[in-house]
Amino acid sequence: MDWSDSPDQATFRKEVHDFIRERLPGPYRGKLEGGDGESDGETFTVGWQADRKSDDPERRDTAVQWATALAEKGWIAPHWPKEYGGAGLSVMEQFIYNQEMAKAGAPSVGGMGVSLLGPTVIVHGTDEQKEQHLPKILSGEVAWAQGYSEPGAGSDLASLQTRADRDGDDYVINGQKIWTSGAQYADWLFALVRTDPEAPKHRGISFITMDITTPGITVRPLTDMGWNQPFNETFFEDVRVPARNLVGDENRGWYIGMTLLDFERSGISGAVEYQRTLDNLIEFLGSDEGTEVTRQDLDTVRLEIADRRIETEILFNFAFRIVSMQNRGMVPNYEASVNKLFGSELHQRLSRTGNKAFGLYGNLWDREVGPMGAHFVRDYIGSVPHTIFSGSSEIQRNVIATRGLGLPRG
Ligand SMILES: Cc1cc2nc3c(=O)[nH]c(=O)nc-3n(C[C@H](O)[C@H](O)[C@H](O)COP(=O)(O)OP(=O)(O)OC[C@H]3O[C@@H](n4cnc5c(N)ncnc54)[C@H](O)[C@@H]3O)c2cc1C
Known part of the structure; x- marks a missing residue:
């Protein structure tokens, strides 16, 4: 090759x-x-x-x-x-x-406007919706947030309960979303809402967009373990949204929201980032400053670094495999799950290895005093949700087992 x-x-x-x-x-x-x-x-x-x-x-x-x-x-x-x-x-x-x-x-x-909402509107939106939304995403003028998950609906997303009831030319929305990433910095929100509570659960859901400043929407930031606020709870209380904001047909939202529209699924960014992080770690460990604060004499750390080097190369090649499939007109399926599973778990192992190399210094959180700007301790905390968002590791393993290995559903 x-x-x-x-x-x-x-x-x-x-x-x-x-x-x-x-x-x-x-x-x-x-x-x-x-x-x-x-x-x-x-x-x-x-x-x-x-x-x-x-x-x-x-x-x-x-x-x-x-x-x-x-x-x-x-x-x-x-x-x-x-x-x-x-x-x-x-x-x-x-x-x-x-x-x-x-x-x-x-x-x-451009965030989710570029990766999710834009491609969805390109495929399923009306001409008016395309004109309204696409130019503002392309100029960086409008940022979007994704309102799918709810307190009782994550992996089992089709159980979502947020209601949208038709009233004249509007839908009236009531309910709650959670883990809405970046909503406090977003201008618009796209959401999956229940428009027919009587229908089988996948068939009563619609895909709708709304200006995030619409009266009745409250965005409340949630603080994570690293003291950051990457996501929010988003509440809807009698929020009136014009019916023309529906993307696609009423009650077809599940299929619209689930279409795999983000063509860049190789995960190359993560692979490159981890390779560079490891290079930086190795360089630091060999420097005078590194020698002072590390436990590089420990064989376990040395062996772990060797393992991480091999794993970052594997991740890069998983990404390359997806790209070469797409290049031949094939659509990656369980291969993207392999990538997400391996990449997110490698991220966690890599941050642990980096942290371990510094012994007790690895606990220092302050960027001014922690080795390498406290990168690894912060990343150790920051990598925890990686195996949860965009489909948890268990869900990825289910996909690999059923679609990749052809095993029966449990
Ligand atoms: C950092 C972060 C950002 C996020 N951003 C967004 C966002 O912008 N918008 C949005 O809508 N959502 C977002 N999410 C939510 C994310 O999509 C959900 O957290 C995820 O789908 C898991 O759902 P849950 O948290 O309800 O966990 P649950 O689905 O309740 O899962 C709990 C545990 O059960 C396991 N489990 C569940 N079902 C199965 C099964 N069938 N087989 C085996 N094991 C199973 C899971 O793997 C997990 O370990 C974000 C989450 C995080 C952590």
Whole structure:
């Protein structure tokens, strides 16, 4: 197998590489300049969506500058078709684009608007919905949040209870969503709601969009173990949403919300990030500063690092497998589950190994005093939900068992 770029691919890689070096704003350049991306201060670690709504004008400017630079190239939505304002990149070009962005630690722009809502509207939306939403996603002007999960409906999402009752030209929405990532920084929300409580559970659900400032919506941030607020509880109390905001037909929302529309499913960004994290760890352990604070004399740590090196290469090759399938027009299925399962569990093992290398110093949470800016202890906490969101490890194993191995359902 030939892993090297073709001449055209090499030219495109250079274009992306040079663009990042030229246009990535200073505060986002931590990883580019050899750091772990957090060297510019905590304020820049929570992502573009939070930066654009920050109270700090420098953060806001940084987010706008980066969105503008990407929008000029048409690279906010690299995988969308050109006719809808995307870059229409081929599968291999997307792979290269994502690989270079991940190497530089450049934040992606557009979040769920680009990955989920936009492609859903492109396939299922009306012309009016396309005109209303797509340009604002492509300019970085509007950010979206996803309201699927509820306190009683996560893996078993079809049990969702949030009601939308038709009243004239509106739906009136009542209920609660939870774990709504970034909703406190979002402008619009897309949600799955129950429009027919009498129908079998998958058939009474609709897909609807709403301005997040609509009266009756309350977004309440939830604090995680790392003292961050990545997600929220979102409450709906008699929220009136125009019926024209329904995407697709009433009661067909399950099938609309579940369509696998995010074509970039290779997971290459994670693979590149973990490779770089491991490189940084190895370099630090060999440095004078590293020798002072680590337990690198311990064989267990050395052996673990060797295991992590092998595993990051495996993850990279899983990602490559998906890309080469897509390149041949195939649709990855259980292969994406293998990737998610292996990648999320590797993330947790990697952060544990890094932490272990520092012995008791590994407990220091403060970036000023913790080794490597306290990266590994923070990542140790931050990696915990990785095996839960986007389908838990158990759900991925079910998919691999039934669709991959052909085992009967339990
Ligand atoms: C950081 C983070 C961000 C998130 N962001 C969003 C978001 O933006 N929008 C949104 O809508 N949701 C979001 N979620 C919610 C996420 O989709 C759910 O947490 C996930 O689907 C699991 O659902 P649950 O939490 O209700 O757990 P449950 O489904 O109750 O699962 C509990 C446990 O039971 C296991 N389990 C459940 N069913 C089975 C089964 N059939 N077989 C074997 N084991 C099973 C699970 O693996 C898990 O270990 C986010 C979650 C996290 C952690």
